[in-house]
Amino acid sequence: MLFVLGALLSGITILHGLNPNDEGLVLQAADRIVHGQLPYRDFYANYGPGQYFTIAGLQALFGPSLLAWRVLRVLLDATVGVLAYRLARRDAPEGLALLAWLGVAGAMAFPSIPSPNPPAIALSLGALLLVRRRPGLAGALAGLALAYRVDAGLATILGAMLAAFGAGGRRAAFRLAGAAMLVGGLLLAPVILASPRDFWDQTIGFGLHQQGLQRLPLPGAHPPSSKPSELFDFYFAYVLLAGTALWLALALRARAPARVWALAPVVLAGVAYLLARADEFHLIPLAVFLPVALVLAAAGERAAGHRVAALACVAVLGLIALHGLDRKRVQLATTPPLAALHLPVADGVRIPWPDARALERLHAFVDRRVASGAPLFVAQPRYDLVKVGDPLLYVLLGHPNPTRYDVMQPGVVTTAPVQRDMIRALARARPRLVVRWLDPVAEQPEPDGAGRSSGVNLLGRFLDARYRSVARFGDYEVLRRR
Helix, strand or coil: CHHHHHHHHHHCCCCECCCCCHHHHHHHHHHHHHCCCCECCCECCCCCHHHHHHHHHHHHHHCCCCCHHHHHHHHHHHHHHHHHHHHHHCCCCHHHHHHHHHHHHHHHHCCCCCCCHHHHHHHHHHHHHHCCCCHHHHHHHHHHHHHHCHHHHHHHHHHHHHHHHHHHCHHHHHHHHHHHHHHHHHHHHHHHHHCHHHHHHHCHHHHHCHHHHHCCCCCCCCCCCCCHHHHHHHCHHHHHHHHHHHHHHHHHHCCCCHHHHCCHHHHHHHHHHHHHCCCCCCCHHHHHHHHHHHHHHHHHHHHCCCHHHHHHHHHHHHHHHHHHHHHHHHHHHHCCCEEECCCCCCCCCEEEHHHHHHHHHHHHHHHHHCCCCCCCEEECCCCCCCCCCCCHHHHHHCCCCCCCCCCCCCCCCCCHHHHHHHHHHHHHHCCCEEEEECCHHHHCCCCCHHHCCCCCCHHHHHHHHHEEEEEEECCEEEEEEC
């Protein structure tokens, strides 16, 4: 029943909207893999390979589609909620476990993008749930999580080892670690061996260097709105951080057993992920693992007779659940009138009517002028300052990117070496048309390093010299080779 309710909460908006950047990156990567390319070696990629290959498998089975990954995401969201409930229910009463489920289900239901978080979180919870009875299988799940998100996988392995050590001793912990490293190593080895340097630079190296340019600060003293719902959402990161501090303090005071500390690595990994970029997408891991930790703390405090501490945990749990439900309410209440997008890959997805008509007219224009399978390039308004791109256009229009860069990230495409590499690829491929995405969000300044111009716009000048504007459809300007 909880699985069905979680699927309904997540899936009620399954056909709503597009995400040009995040959705585009994963679907475009899947298309490249289906056509024989490898991540890191053949195209730039930041995530672990697991999500790319998973979506590529869906494409191989069902063809290019905006719907297939959404169905998988709904199933994963519902699974995560049930696993969180089961993990909480082992050591907490039914009411608290249900409250944990409500918080987790709400956190997973919005926002919905094909990121590696849902499968990584599901695998982490599965490993922690199985570790007492099946440490080898728990280790295999933790190793599988490595392929989706390396940091989450490592945190899961450490947490599961703590739980295994508490339940079965040193032998069980080492057995779990061995299984995790074997499975994780086998899954990562093909892409690492294909190009070790590219894998390092685009995953670990990116996190150590370029990602700092996109590090959004925690919310400040000047919220954009005074509406209670928007104020709550604006400051919600502090609710999660305060809840984490509360849980750690109670666990230290109570000298919690190893099975409770097993959640510490994944909770702290969620804190690090949130602090890396304090936005709605980076809240999710902490908003999933923290409710389970707080439920276990509340149950322990109540058993010890510490009612105030137990009530504090329940209060934070209630706020997390309220936030998830309110975000879904806002999503439903503020969605503008939607129209079906009539493109081959849309499969019933609905977007605002002006955007749908613009994309359909753009598709017809490109289809008449670019041969099937011929390359097309999706350009930014400028390349010295970028926020996000629109790689989803490659999927919607059905034409490949002649460069290896679908991602539009500061510190990557804003640098001279990468822009020169893209210019060389475009000079070789000579795409007949370029589509320039002119949505204001593409170059919207942020209060971080991404909001400052790099001073490098070699690619922009190359496009201006080689192409001229011939049509405009909404936010899409079509350029033709001179």
